[in-house]
Amino acid sequence: MSAQWSRAQVLELAPDAGSAKAGQGLARAAAWRTLGCTDQALWGEIQGSGKNPYQVRIDLSEPAFKCSCPSRKFPCKHGIGLLLIFADQPGAFTAGGAPDWVTDWLERRTQRTEQRAAKAAERPPADPEARAKRAAQRADKVHRGVEELALWLADLVRQGLGAAQAQPVRYWENIAARMVDAQAPGLARWVRNLADNASSGEGWQERMLAAAGRLHLLLEAYARIDALPAALQADVRTCIGWPTPKEELLAQAGVTDAWTVLGQRIEREEKLRVQRTWLWGEATGREALILQFAAGAQPFEMAFVPGARFEGRLVYFPSAQPLRAIVATRTDAASGVVGLRAPGVAAARDAYVGALAEQPWIERWPLRVGGVVPRRDDAGGWQLVDAEGDGVALDERTACGWQLLAISGGAPLEVFGEWDGARLQPMSVATEGRLFTVAQTDAGAQIARVA
Amino acid sequence: MAAGGPLAEWQRLAAGAVLGTERLGSVLPAVGGAPSALLGKLGDAEPPVQMLRAAAVLGMYAGAGRRGGRSAVADEPAPADAEIAECSCQAGRQLVQILDEYRFLLGEWCALARGRGVRAPDELLPALLDAGVAKGTEVTREVVLAVVGQRGRWLAGLNPAWRSLEAGEDPAEVWRTGLHAERLAALEALRGRDPAAGRALVEGTWAQEGPEERATIVACLRIGLGPADEVFLETALDDKRKAVRTAAADLLAQLPEAQFRVRMTERARACLRWTWRKNLLRERRLELDVTLPDAVDKAMARDGIEARKNQGMGEKAYTLTQIVAGASLAALAEDTGAKPEQFVRCARDSDFKEALLGGWSVAAARQGAGDWAAALLKYALEVPDAFEDERLAGLAACLDERAREAELLKLLAHKRADASGLTLGGVLGALRHPWSEAFSRAVLKLLQRHFGTAPAQYDHALRKTVAQEVSRYMAPVLADDAANGWPRESANWHKGDDEMVNALAATLALRRAMHKELSGDPG
Structure with a gap:
């Protein structure tokens, strides 16, 4: 991880807007009794409403937070405040001489990680017979769910998309709920996505029909899943909503590299917060998507800071186009400035199209385009255009075209972002040895320099 | 793509899907080219299933081939900023903080950066340009222009919303078509540069101005007021409205030879x-x-x-x-x-x-x-x-x-x-200029004593003044002193007073850091 934090990076760690605001209120060195740091950790003491000052400590390698205050938010406002001071005025911290309450905590963390690894290695294999039985039961349920959805989808096209568009929310929710009952939660998401397309404004017909076609392709693929290559079988099962046991993944060798966190987005799905973190391996040039889920204001299991870098081993989920992964091991931060080694627009698009031919259900593709300059188009939107005049459209909801142009000054950029097949959501920008991250805040896109 | 090609067929298919296969019967596309091989393998099935299969093929085909960039305009690249360097990372972070939650310090940051001969970082230029053209903010166009460099001027020239920053709006045009508040702002700005031109604008439309507007227009002439304004102000004394006469009299009273x-x-x-x-x-x-x-x-x-x-x-x-x-x-x-x-x-x-x-x-x-x-x-x-x-x-x-x-x-x-x-806050709030260190110390001491002994009656205005005005003008070297020494044990100390002190200390600390970073003054 780079030692340099930006405010935007820190504020992204806050579990909600209230914590971010409260954290900003504490982000003054004068409010703290002590402020200390080492290469690995930050700590500080601040007087709260209790008798003793709160002891706040941060393990910078992830970062991980610990505070003695009673707040259930995670990280709490004190953690956010402490890290904000580190971002704003790193000079306010006294280096070295970590007190016991910091070193003890760090030691316990290391021990716990080791214990967890040991335990995982020891865990006895589950009863294979019971497992097979459960799997068969589930397969049966899913099978009936898929058949039901296929009929429903055919009916939708028979009646016409126009009629479906006029249906109430109940119409979509009913079938989505039935897919959840059929233990195919992935299909429930596909149905909701279809409903979203129905109300997506101009061009909705094409978007909705394309989504219906893809869903149909998925259902037909499931019907003849045994005839598919093993990797694609895994994709079909994942799309439908079969979980992949973590233990199975961790048993694989994985990919070791220096990974840079190129982007992060958090979305709410009902009561869950879903975090997508994109990593890019420097030696292998591979991208990886880390998905994490958390209920309410609970912390995500692992913290990733956009723009940061770590050495580690990732294990990819089986797929014809492996993207999703988990972090098996992660070691100390390595530092260094990154270029994205991004190809031009045509090559970037070829990579996407090639992947789509292998795995037609890709929702978000990690697109790296290089040699591009931000330009405005006729429709008032923004495009990233390369020297050949080939371009990709920016997602207008991102609204960071002017900021990208300011960074570019007309010179080419390398941009990383999520590509949904039509529009790009920028997440990182590199140019002339500088690296920026694009965060989405309530006030719109915020671009911060991280290296 | 030629008409009747896969893309046109895809659009036709989508249009048909809106109506549904029940009404249309089979709507299978017939296309040549790359997707035809796949479309030929759709097989026997009910019309809805066939349509979905065709949609899977053509939808993906159309999406994969999407190209952009055609209608986008290329801009001339930005000229190099040879004379003015980007500010330090630390100063840039301070500017982020200011844009985020201390906007009232924007003018001070810009003035310091200008004195140091540095400009704002690239990624913050759009936010700064927004601030420069926003109405009612405390930074003027000139102050912003001085710290955006060539890159910022180049950017401002490309965005119609920022164009007025460089050239300034044409005051005559604003005077003719603007809203009342915009007209007054344009008039004040013009009076600051060219009082006679400003007066000419006023005289040109004086007879058509409404009675409510006339008094506020006259008041604008306080900027750049001079002997040449006397004749016009004398005619304003003949106005039917008392408010207009009072405003004109107030200005005339400031002219020594009138x-x-x-x-x-x-x-x-x-x-x-x-x-x-x-x-x-x-x-x-x-x-x-x-x-x-x-x-x-x-x-x-x-x-x-x-x-x-x-x-x-x-x-x-x-x-x-x-x-x-x-x-x-x-x-x-x-x-x-x-x-x-x-x-x-x-x-x-x-x-x-x-x-x-x-x-x-x-x-x-x-x-x-x-x-x-x-x-x-x-x-x-x-x-x-x-x-x-x-x-x-x-x-x-x-x-x-x-x-x-x-x-x-x-x-x-x-x-x-x-x-x-008299109110302490009322007097302090009127001192809108940087205070000397000695004065700042004395005021701080005074405030700290005041909060320990003041009557129980809660003075909200004073607290607001301390947090918002005193923090802006007090010498920033007092950042640490301002965090301590308050009578927190006093019976008169209110719950919210800690917040007031926090706000004061935080603002001073940020200002001290700004001065240290941008003026080299260790403060």
């Missing part, structure tokens, strides 16, 4: 007769005979004099106040050869003390008479509730910076002891 002041001075001479007498000890003493003015006539009303009672004064006494407020202080001194202190001493023994001192306090501020302001402030020390906060601030503004701080300190220290009707 006929207005001559008329007022004559009226004052008719009311006040000053004579030197020797007392028994053979000391020369100034004495005053007051003849109250006649009822307000047409000519007096034209000069903005109102016939009414005010501030505990009767109608005639108030008329006298208004005359004194417009009369020349220099002429008074010439007529009698006395000094301001002597007039003040004489007036305080008079039956018309309030009328005279009140009038002079206005006149001193209007005429920028430092000697009179000093004499009146000295009087205010002895008689704490002699003047309102606004008057005191007006008098203080006539003094040079050092004298002003010294006088105010005396006043503030005294005022606290006397718990007079």
Whole structure:
């Protein structure tokens, strides 16, 4: 991880807007009794409403937070405040001489990680017979769910998309709920996505029909899943909503590299917060998507800071186009400035199209385009255009075209972002040895320099 | 792609899908080219299933081949910023913080950066340009332009929303078509650069302006006010609206050579007769005979004099106040050869003390008479509730910076002891310029004492002033001192006062860091 934090990076760690605001209120060195740091950790003491000052400590390698205050938010406002001071005025911290309450905590963390690894290695294999039985039961349920959805989808096209568009929310929710009952939660998401397309404004017909076609392709693929290559079988099962046991993944060798966190987005799905973190391996040039889920204001299991870098081993989920992964091991931060080694627009698009031919259900593709300059188009939107005049459209909801142009000054950029097949959501920008991250805040896109 | 190609077929398929296969029957696309091989393998199935299969093929085909960039315009690249370097990372982070939650410090950051000869980081230019063109913010176009460099000017030229930053809006155009507030802002800006041009705008449309607008327009002429404005302001004195006449009279009273002041001075001479007498000890003493003015006539009303009672004064006494407020202080001194202190001493023994001192306090501020302001402030020390906060601030503004701080300190220290009707916040809030370190220390000490001993009555305005105004103008070297030394144990310490102190200390700390980073002043 780079030692340099930006405010935007820190504020992204806050579990909600209230914590971010409260954290900003504490982000003054004068409010703290002590402020200390080492290469690995930050700590500080601040007087709260209790008798003793709160002891706040941060393990910078992830970062991980610990505070003695009673707040259930995670990280709490004190953690956010402490890290904000580190971002704003790193000079306010006294280096070295970590007190016991910091070193003890760090030691316990290391021990716990080791214990967890040991335990995982020891865990006895589950009863294979019971497992097979459960799997068969589930397969049966899913099978009936898929058949039901296929009929429903055919009916939708028979009646016409126009009629479906006029249906109430109940119409979509009913079938989505039935897919959840059929233990195919992935299909429930596909149905909701279809409903979203129905109300997506101009061009909705094409978007909705394309989504219906893809869903149909998925259902037909499931019907003849045994005839598919093993990797694609895994994709079909994942799309439908079969979980992949973590233990199975961790048993694989994985990919070791220096990974840079190129982007992060958090979305709410009902009561869950879903975090997508994109990593890019420097030696292998591979991208990886880390998905994490958390209920309410609970912390995500692992913290990733956009723009940061770590050495580690990732294990990819089986797929014809492996993207999703988990972090098996992660070691100390390595530092260094990154270029994205991004190809031009045509090559970037070829990579996407090639992947789509292998795995037609890709929702978000990690697109790296290089040699591009931000330009405005006729429709008032923004495009990233390369020297050949080939371009990709920016997602207008991102609204960071002017900021990208300011960074570019007309010179080419390398941009990383999520590509949904039509529009790009920028997440990182590199140019002339500088690296920026694009965060989405309530006030719109915020671009911060991280290296 | 040619018409009838896969893309056209895809659009046709989508249009058909809207209606549904029940009404349309089979709508299978027939296309050549790449997707035809797949489409040929759709097989036998019900029409809806066939349509979905075709959608899977063509939808993916159309999406995968999407190309962009065709209609996008290429801009000339930005010129290099050879003279002005990007500010340090630390200063850039401070600017992020300011744009985020300390926007009132934007002007100070820009001024410091300008002094240092550095510009804002690339990624913050759009936010800064937004601030520069926003209405009602505290940074002017010039201040912003100085810290955006060539890159920022280049960017501003590309975005219609920022274009006015460089060229400025055409004031005549805004004057002709803008909303009232925009017109006033344009007029004030123009008066700052070219007072005559500003007056010309006003004169050009004066007859068409509504009665409500005329008074606010006249008030704008305070900027760049000069002798050339007299003729126009005299015509405004003939306005039907009292508010317009009052506004014009207030400005005329600030012009030393104006006929207005001559008329007022004559009226004052008719009311006040000053004579030197020797007392028994053979000391020369100034004495005053007051003849109250006649009822307000047409000519007096034209000069903005109102016939009414005010501030505990009767109608005639108030008329006298208004005359004194417009009369020349220099002429008074010439007529009698006395000094301001002597007039003040004489007036305080008079039956018309309030009328005279009140009038002079206005006149001193209007005429920028430092000697009179000093004499009146000295009087205010002895008689704490002699003047309102606004008057005191007006008098203080006539003094040079050092004298002003010294006088105010005396006043503030005294005022606290006397718990007079003046508000600490009112006086401090009127001092909108950076304070010297000595003055800052004294004010901080005063505030800290005040919060420990002040009456239980909660002074919300003072707390707001401390958090928002004092924090802006107090010397930033006091950042640490301002965080401590408050009477937190006092019974008068309110729950929210910790927040006030936090806000004060946080702002000062940020300002200190800014000064350190951008002016090299270790502070």
